[in-house]
Amino acid sequence: MSDELDQASELEMLNTQIALANRQRPTMTFTGLCQNGDCGEKVDKGFFCCPECKDDYERIERAQQHRKVA
Numbered sequence: 001m002s003d004e005l006d007q008a009s010e011l012e013m014l015n016t017q018i019a020l021a022n023r024q025r026p027t028m029t030f031t032g033l034c035q036n037g038d039c040g041e042k043v044d045k046g047f048f049c050c051p052e053c054k055d056d057y058e059r060i061e062r063a064q065q066h067r068k069v070a
């Protein structure tokens with residue numbers, strides 16, 4: 001009985017580790033444009049023209065991940 005419990009919590013721990021690993025951002029391709037959806041501003045390097053766009057993008061990304069879970 002207690003063995004089963006141990007296995008369950010071990011599995012839970014493993015799932016948490018996998019979830020954390022998957023949280024890593026997928027590699028973004030440099031396009032020369034701001035990656036924040038509606039912006040499209042040209043950038044010399046990086047993926048966003050300004051910190052606000054980065055915040056926006058991450059907020060949207062988070063919201064999409066929430067939707068996937070639910």
Ligand SMILES: [Zn+2]
Nearest residue numbers: 034039049053
């Ligand atoms: Zn931008």
